[in-house]
Amino acid sequence: MSDYNFAYLDEQTKRMIRRAILKGLAVPGYQVPFASREMPMPYGWGTGGVQVSAATLTPDDTFKVIDQGADDTTNAVSIRKFFENTAGVAVTEETEKATVIQTRHRIPEAELNEDQILVYQVPIPEPLRFLEPRETETRKMHSLEEYGLMHVKLYEDISQHGDIATAYAYPVMVSDRYVMDPSPIPKFDNPKLEMSAIQLFGAGREQRIYAVPPHTKVVSLDFEDYPFEASKADHPCDLCAAEDSYLDEVILDDAGNRMFVCSDTDYCRSRRAAGHVGRLGTELGTEDAA
Amino acid sequence: MYVAVKGGEKAIDNAHAWLAEERRGDTSVAELSVAQIREQLSLAVNRVMTEGSLFDPDLAALAIKQSRGDLIEAVFLIRAYRTTLPRFGATLPVDTGGMACDRRISATFKDAPGGQVLGPTFDYTHRLLDFKLAAEGEVVPVETGAPRCGPTPHITEFLQGEDIIQREPESDAVPGDLTREPMEFPSNRALRLQSLTRGDEGFILGMAYSTQRGYARNHAFVGELRIGKVPVEMEIPELGFAIEIGELELTECETVNQFQGSKTEPPQFTRGYGLVFGQSERKSIAMALVDRALRWKELGEDNLGAAAQDEEFVLSHSDNIQATGFLEHIKLPHYVDFQSELELVRKLRREAEERLKGEFTAQEAAE
Numbered sequence: 117m118s119d120y121n122f123a124y125l126d127e128q129t130k131r132m133i134r135r136a137i138l139k140g141l142a143v144p145g146y147q148v149p150f151a152s153r154e155m156p157m158p159y160g161w162g163t164g165g166v167q168v169s170a171a172t173l174t175p176d177d178t179f180k181v182i183d184q185g186a187d188d189t190t191n192a193v194s195i196r197k198f199f200e201n202t203a204g205v206a207v208t209e210e211t212e213k214a215t216v217i218q219t220r221h222r223i224p225e226a227e228l229n230e231d232q233i234l235v236y237q238v239p240i241p242e243p244l245r246f247l248e249p250r251e252t253e254t255r256k257m258h259s260l261e262e263y264g265l266m267h268v269k270l271y272e273d274i275s276q277h278g279d280i281a282t283a284y285a286y287p288v289m290v291s292d293r294y295v296m297d298p299s300p301i302p303k304f305d306n307p308k309l310e311m312s313a314i315q316l317f318g319a320g321r322e323q324r325i326y327a328v329p330p331h332t333k334v335v336s337l338d339f340e341d342y343p344f345e346a347s348k349a350d351h352p353c354d355l356c357a358a359e360d361s362y363l364d365e366v367i368l369d370d371a372g373n374r375m376f377v378c379s380d381t382d383y384c385r386s387r388r389a390a391g392h393v394g395r396l397g398t399e400l401g402t403e404d405a406a
Numbered sequence: 407m408y409v410a411v412k413g414g415e416k417a418i419d420n421a422h423a424w425l426a427e428e429r430r431g432d433t434s435v436a437e438l439s440v441a442q443i444r445e446q447l448s449l450a451v452n453r454v455m456t457e458g459s460l461f462d463p464d465l466a467a468l469a470i471k472q473s474r475g476d477l478i479e480a481v482f483l484i485r486a487y488r489t490t491l492p493r494f495g496a497t498l499p500v501d502t503g504g505m506a507c508d509r510r511i512s513a514t515f516k517d518a519p520g521g522q523v524l525g526p527t528f529d530y531t532h533r534l535l536d537f538k539l540a541a542e543g544e545v546v547p548v549e550t551g552a553p554r555c556g557p558t559p560h561i562t563e564f565l566q567g568e569d570i571i572q573r574e575p576e577s578d579a580v581p582g583d584l585t586r587e588p589m590e591f592p593s594n595r596a597l598r599l600q601s602l603t604r605g606d607e608g609f610i611l612g613m614a615y616s617t618q619r620g621y622a623r624n625h626a627f628v629g630e631l632r633i634g635k636v637p638v639e640m641e642i643p644e645l646g647f648a649i650e651i652g653e654l655e656l657t658e659c660e661t662v663n664q665f666q667g668s669k670t671e672p673p674q675f676t677r678g679y680g681l682v683f684g685q686s687e688r689k690s691i692a693m694a695l696v697d698r699a700l701r702w703k704e705l706g707e708d709n710l711g712a713a714a715q716d717e718e719f720v721l722s723h724s725d726n727i728q729a730t731g732f733l734e735h736i737k738l739p740h741y742v743d744f745q746s747e748l749e750l751v752r753k754l755r756r757e758a759e760e761r762l763k764g765e766f767t768a769q770e771a772a773e
Contacts, residue, residue, distance in 0.1 A: 120490065124490075126490075126492070149588035149590065150588055151585075151586050151587050151588050152588065153489045154485040154486050154488070154489045154585075154727065155486065155489075156486040158482070158727075158730065158731030158734060158735065159727060159728045159731030159732055159735075160731040160732035160733070160734065160735030161731060161735050161738065163731075183738070183739060184739050184740075184741055184742045185742060188414045188415075189414060189739050190414045190417065190418055190738075190739075191738050191739075192414070193414040193415045193418060194418060197415070220738075221740070221742045221743060222742055239732070239735070250718055251591055251718060251722075252591045252592070252718060277754050277757075278754070278757050278761075279750075279753065279754060279757070281750060281754070283743070283746035283747050283749065283750040284742070284743040284746045284747070285743075300740075300742075300743045301742075302742055302743065302745070302746040303746065304746070321728045321731060321732055323588040323589065324588075347746075347749060347750075347753075348749070349745065349749060362742070362745075363745070364741050364742065364745055365741075365745055365748065379741075379742055379745075
């Protein structure tokens with residue numbers, strides 16, 4: 117793949133994306149339009165994140181890609197391979213060793229530091245989209261800080277279901293100004309949005325980039341009498357016994373038996389390496405992880 | 407016992423190897439060459455070039471071969487290749503008035519300077535399967551005539567001479583480029599036309615058809631449909647003048663639409679415009695109808711609330727590469743979001759059941 121420029125995109129395009137990223141960082145939570153390019157992977161499969169990563173990576177970076185928290189899901193493998201081929205950067209599965217992490221639908225469990233950049237793949241960047249389908253209208257609503265519709269929606273959820281019926285892509289208020297879609301992360305991850313690392317969000321098909329700078333105030337929308345609650349399955353991980361990580365539910369047999377495992381594969385692996393063993397786990401190294 | 411789903415990388419490699427085998431099909435059957443596709447499936451090649459926004463019949467044919475005939479996949483390959491190409495500059499606008507027409511018809515005038523030229527068309531063929539083609543596809547040589555050399559002026563020019571058709575505003579402004587700038591609404595006609603040319607043929611056809619069936623009807627006549635080659639010229643700064651750098655085959659359609667007049671415009675005919683690569687008549691006519699429907703504001707017409715009048719709706723959903731990518735991404739794992747939904751639905755159900763039980767006992771107590 118040496119026919120392509122470093123990280124696939126040409127330098128002019130990367131500059132254009134970097135300008136959008138800088139603008140995004142300067143106005144936290146604001147969706148910056150950018151001239152998204154067609155990438156050699158389909159729209160909806162992380163082209164926004166890939167373009168942001170391409171504009172962010174330097175030859176010295178160490179890159180990690182997760183999808184649903186896991187390094188080994190097919191699309192994560194595919195994106196990691198793409199940058200291995202086009203940028204020749206070092207890759208890792210270990211959260212601490214990565215300098216740039218591209219993610220879909222999760223924030224890693226391990227706390228990120230100020231030398232790291234977290235790049236989110238975003239399908240629909242507009243938090244108001246399913247309340248108002250027109251971009252012309254939603255942009256107006258953001259510029260006027262007119263978020264009543266969102267609060268009415270949350271209120272109606274409570275009056276109908278007794279709860280806010282949003283489990284992922286839970287809207288947040290960034291820096292007391294813009295309502296932002298944190299991408300479809302489970303709301304369990306929302307409190308982690310206030311972090312030391314730079315967070316960049318790329319939506320390729322929708323041609324938008326937005327950002328949350330380090331240590332920025334990010335508040336999940338709620339009401340005084342119905343405070344936001346980060347929820348997860350009420351179990352420990354069956355492999356590493358973690359009580360504090362987001363869990364995937366795995367169906368074991370047709371009798372309805374299930375097990376719960378960390379969605380963050382690196383977190384689970386590192387805990388097991390440290391000797392933690394869950395209900396159905398074995399000590400690391402004794403099983404054949406084929 | 408749970409076995410971690412590992413080995414994504416190996417699975418991907420194997421899937422790709424299998425795909426390559428399926429693409430080739432039965433190896434006892436001769437392999438298709440790119441030249442065969444280019445020459446014998448040229449309408450598919452045209453569609454891929456138009457929606458891929460790249461005029462290169464060989465690359466389009468290669469994309470069709472690689473995509474196993476899935477034309478949207480082929481368009482995708484071309485688009486992804488196109489983004490990597492450097493831009494040297496822009497050509498001068500092509501002059502379709504000077505087109506060497508293979509086909510040129512008008513539905514509005516029985517005859518006009520330049521004549522009606524039927525050309526290679528499926529029109530008036532009886533759609534009967536030709537079983538002879540299954541055995542051999544050789545064509546018998548047919549009589550040829552001397553090419554007509556006179557000019558073929560646009561039909562709408564005659565209407566313009568009478569000042570009975572809307573005049574297009576003239577402008578030397580450089581049009582925007584939707585592949586280099588993010589789309590913003592409201593957009594303008596140049597960007598709309600770019601978007602319609604690149605748009606999915608099926609989507610544009612459906613939108614155009616909806617206007618014919620009464621959703622923002624704008625009764626269109628095909629004023630003219632012309633297919634042929636035009637030279638492409640580019641100004642070379644070192645030379646100081648324009649030189650011809652190649653030629654393009656284009657289909658151009660201009661519709662002439664009935665118009666009763668509005669608050670701002672007198673009664674006159676109005677226009678819709680379609681331009682695509684190669685011979686792609688259906689696409690160019692459909693494009694012209696949708697273009698006309700989208701011009702309601704500029705002509706002072708009423709917004710009838712029809713989908714084809716809605717610029718944001720049409721332009722946001724016409725691109726099949728965007729659409730298919732987002733549609734098919736739901737194949738990707740979503741177990742994290744699904745898990746959170748699962749927990750939410752369980753919780754809501756538990757609460758609803760408790761509520762019901764509470765009401766039931768309250769009712770029992772009351773009785």
